[in-house]
Amino acid sequence: MSTDTDSDDPTRIAFVCVQNAGRSQMSTAFAERERERRGLEDSLEILTGGTDPADEVHAGVIDAMAELEFDLSDRTPREVTTEELRSCDYVATMGCSTLELGDVDGVDVRDWALPDPDGxxxxxxxEIRDEIERRVAALFDEFSDAP
Known part of the structure; x- marks a missing residue:
């Protein structure tokens, strides 16, 4: 959780990949569900984006998430900036990121190194979807239990 002394600042999590059309979109959907399940709507912000966003979310990802009753068909990949990511407490990259965040105080950057589901x-x-679901839940467990 944020190390700021102002406890009113929300925790910010970002899920990032190059195209923002697969793994980061699935991660964001699972994070939104976890935020609601755990009653963290007022204390957690979720950000997603890519360094070179695609025009649309991958069809196979939309189909796989629909099996779990998530509708990603109306989501649009977006570009994310380094400045946005530096304002986060946690940043999860998917293994393909071209981000150069370096050592940024207060940002816990993790590379999940997941295969690209496109195609x-x-x-x-x-399998990728299910692994993402596990990792998102584990991340929420970490900061939900933080003092």
């Missing part, structure tokens, strides 16, 4: 068969996309 994968449905079973591969499901």
């Amino acid at each position: 994968g068969d449905p079973e591969e996309v499901r």
